[in-house]
Amino acid sequence: MIRSPDFIHHHLRNSTGGVIIETGGIDHTGIYVEMRGGSLEIHEFDFGFRGLVWSSCNGLVLASEFKNYHTHSVVNPLTKQQVFLPPYSNDIGYHPHFALAFVEATMEYKVACMIDVSPLFARTHIAVLTVGVDKVWRYIDIKHLSLETRLAYFSVKPIVTGGYVHWISRTFVLTMNVETESFRLFPVPRTRPEHRMILPMGSSLSLVYGELSREVWEMNPRTGEWIKLLTFDLESHIFQDCFPHLCQMVPYGWLQVREVLLFIPTGFPRCSVAYNIKTREMQPFELDPVGPLALQYHVFAPHVNSLVRLEG
16 A cells, blocks of 8 residues: 555655755764644654765655765665666766756656866756666756856756756846756846845745845746745844844745744854744754864755655
8 A cells, every 4th residue: 555656645745844954074964854733853864874965855865875976866765765876977077966856747756967068167068867767867958058157057056846946046046847858047036145045945946035124035936936925023032042142044944834944043053943934933953963063064955754666
């Protein structure tokens, strides 16, 4: 029964979503944070091997091995099923950013990565493969984009929302329709980049803008239209009990769509806060108490526990 497509689909649609927070440095450890009944639940995140999470989609995680970044696989952390991706050529480079997305029309998963295959970034391509189907990576030429545009997106980590992959620059969003493998450029609302963060929010992109008074915008991935959803105030006194001196609260992910937003306070890199926009309730938690702080960084990925399986 568990392998029944209907059962797996029902389980996925009724699962509570959360966020993978992975600490990088000398080694990679992670936690999985979700909210149930208004309270945070934090679990150790384990997908069967030590590695770096690049992307997550429908409960599947795209990761590379800690000791070999050129070995990539798609893993279900719940069932421990693992499908290795075909090796890629050196053209992709040593520091690419990969994204995993779902094609609902065909029930397939695709991996996309922006690469450079010539000196001085003159010809940037998108490398794509269908998981479990393609034996080699396919290259999609995006030479119709200006060199300035291609340069702006090359080193940017992509964001996945539903069947779309987005690369964000200061003024534009480059959006790939994963099903058709077509691309469009959409403008970003006129905002100061240092006071905004563009984040995945369910099946859409969101833009959180401001310092104390914040605006939340949502982008339609088909049209590129941005709509202002709501505003909320981060009153500084709310955080004084946990963070005694003035600090900036940097948003990094949605724990619940349009409701609970995750922040990291500047100056407290091991701490995080889940803030309920509707109730103004704040729940602080620790990211990772172990390891040399100077060598740490954090990777965040929306995730949901599921029974989804891959062929391949």
